[in-house]
Amino acid sequence: KKPRNFPPGPDWIPILGSALAIQKLRNQTGYLYQACAELSKQYGPVVGLRVGKDRQVVCFGYPAIKEMLSKEEFDGRPRGPFYETRTWGKRQGLLVTDEQLWVEQRRFVLRQLREFGFGKRTMAQLVEEEAYQLVQLFKQEVQDGGAIIPMRDAFSVPVLNTLWSMLAGIRYSPEDKELKKIQSLLTELFANIDMVGALFSQFPILRYVAPEMSGYKSFVSIHQKVWKFLRNELDNHKETFNPDEMRDIMDVYLKTLKSEDKTDTFSESQLLAICMDMFMAGSETTSKSLGFGFLYLLLHPDVQKKAQAEIDRVVGRDRLPSLNDRPHMPYLEAITYESVRVFMGRTFSIPHRALRDTTLQGYFIPKDTMIIANFNGVLMDKEFWHDPEVFRPERFLNDKGAIQVPDQYLPFGAGKHQCMGQTLARSNIFLLTASLLQNFDLSVPPGEAPPSTLGVDGVTPSPGEYNAWVTLRA
Ligand code: HEM
Numbered sequence: 001k002k003p004r005n006f007p008p009g010p011d012w013i014p015i016l017g018s019a020l021a022i023q024k025l026r027n028q029t030g031y032l033y034q035a036c037a038e039l040s041k042q043y044g045p046v047v048g049l050r051v052g053k054d055r056q057v058v059c060f061g062y063p064a065i066k067e068m069l070s071k072e073e074f075d076g077r078p079r080g081p082f083y084e085t086r087t088w089g090k091r092q093g094l095l096v097t098d099e100q101l102w103v104e105q106r107r108f109v110l111r112q113l114r115e116f117g118f119g120k121r122t123m124a125q126l127v128e129e130e131a132y133q134l135v136q137l138f139k140q141e142v143q144d145g146g147a148i149i150p151m152r153d154a155f156s157v158p159v160l161n162t163l164w165s166m167l168a169g170i171r172y173s174p175e176d177k178e179l180k181k182i183q184s185l186l187t188e189l190f191a192n193i194d195m196v197g198a199l200f201s202q203f204p205i206l207r208y209v210a211p212e213m214s215g216y217k218s219f220v221s222i223h224q225k226v227w228k229f230l231r232n233e234l235d236n237h238k239e240t241f242n243p244d245e246m247r248d249i250m251d252v253y254l255k256t257l258k259s260e261d262k263t264d265t266f267s268e269s270q271l272l273a274i275c276m277d278m279f280m281a282g283s284e285t286t287s288k289s290l291g292f293g294f295l296y297l298l299l300h301p302d303v304q305k306k307a308q309a310e311i312d313r314v315v316g317r318d319r320l321p322s323l324n325d326r327p328h329m330p331y332l333e334a335i336t337y338e339s340v341r342v343f344m345g346r347t348f349s350i351p352h353r354a355l356r357d358t359t360l361q362g363y364f365i366p367k368d369t370m371i372i373a374n375f376n377g378v379l380m381d382k383e384f385w386h387d388p389e390v391f392r393p394e395r396f397l398n399d400k401g402a403i404q405v406p407d408q409y410l411p412f413g414a415g416k417h418q419c420m421g422q423t424l425a426r427s428n429i430f431l432l433t434a435s436l437l438q439n440f441d442l443s444v445p446p447g448e449a450p451p452s453t454l455g456v457d458g459v460t461p462s463p464g465e466y467n468a469w470v471t472l473r474a
């Protein structure tokens with residue numbers, strides 16, 4: 001039964017709750033985020049749903065999303081078989097944990113990310129190295145005057161490399177066998193996972209009566225493979241560990257594990273869960289922002305031209321752009337913001353959970369309700385952005401041409417669960433975009449239709465596959 005004063009929404013039918021109503025809208029609109037946007041048009045900025053055992057509230061629009069992200073009562077993360085099976089029956093990692101374990105582990109990892117630097121490698125140098133390698137790769141392709149390059153997945157290797165370098169000191173060349181292995185594992189993982197849950201989490205009995213149909217079997221098997229991959233690297237690190245020479249975050253964590261004053265939340269399995277969560281949170285979000293960003297750049301040669309003029313003015317052509325150039329390159333910075341906006345404007349947040357009975361926008365939210373932000377409601381809001389479907393970096397520049405980011409720009413969340421990888425993500429997007437545009441012109445390949453901006457449905461939709469005709473800049 002719906003609790004009194006619970007946010008309005010479609011009827012809850014026995015067992016299924018509102019699942020059929022959502023599915024119907026998803027089929028009609030083609031996208032889950034649009035199905036939920038439709039519900040918000042009908043019922044208002046907070047919509048109350050039930051999907052199997054889960055009571056869910058979806059927020060739409062700035063006031064509701066801001067309240068959800070900033071109110072401490074909503075700092076929980078969902079519980080249930082889905083969130084535990086991924087880390088062997090215990091809630092571990094960073095993405096879907098809360099309370100003591102999350103506070104301590106988040107603090108540890110944030111400090112490592114902030115102070116990152118092992119040997120001579122700082123985070124900026126890692127990203128700059130990846131940008132250099134990507135430019136070299138493109139140069140090889142276009143050496144005969146130009147080449148058609150598939151763009152959607154062009155960024156996954158450099159992005160993965162920055163993450164894995166920081167965590168475990170490993171970077172791959174694009175042909176590497178290990179890289180192919182981890183890439184296919186991650187693709188499988190993303191295809192199978194949807195942080196809002198899965199059929200078997202909303203209807204737990206399906207784990208036993210329909211393990212294949214409910215996705216449970218493949219969920220377990222893919223996690224076993226990811227776990228094995230990470231465990232191998234952990235074993236390598238343990239064998240070659242030297243307490244006087246920290247190589248990466250894994251080493252620092254191992255050192256902490258050996259120290260007397262560590263707390264109970266530190267463990268080897270927690271370290272593996274952190275690695276898995278960083279991959280999950282960091283790789284597809286960054287690559288898809290770049291994928292959407294370049295798709296729009298193909299469609300907007302004028303934006304490319306303006307960016308290239310800024311690069312020529314600030315950096316010239318004799319060296320690659322670096323992160324030190326960023327303060328002098330507001331237009332490129334604005335492209336970075338816009339790329340993340342057009343991607344995240346099609347997605348949901350990682351779900352939160354009400355830690356106790358509370359209210360949201362005046363409605364009653366019982367303890368343990370799952371709360372989800374539909375970022376479409378803030379990042380694609382017509383009233384606020386006026387032309388949200390248009391790729392227009394100028395919206396992040398004031399009349400003096402300096403960066404100005406409005407409060408409604410919330411693609412990294414806000415509050416205590418705010419994204420931990422924002423700096424890395426923005427550095428990657430900025431530098432990979434600037435380095436490619438410095439060296440190449442990209443356009444829709446002759447004879448091909450312009451790529452669609454609609455994207456492929458999913459909890460984090462991706463652009464469809466598309467090609468660019470890439471030539472060296474004159
Ligand atoms: C364009 C790229 C990215 C976007 C748009 C993005 C967005 C987000 C959002 C919306 C959240 C959820 C906030 C909430 O639940 O309230 C989040 C959390 C998180 N992100 Fe990112 N992210 C990106 C890249 C990264 C990268 C590169 C990393 C890793 C280095 C990362 C690590 C995390 C982690 C660990 C969390 C969980 C934080 C917590 O619950 O305390 N993200 N991110």
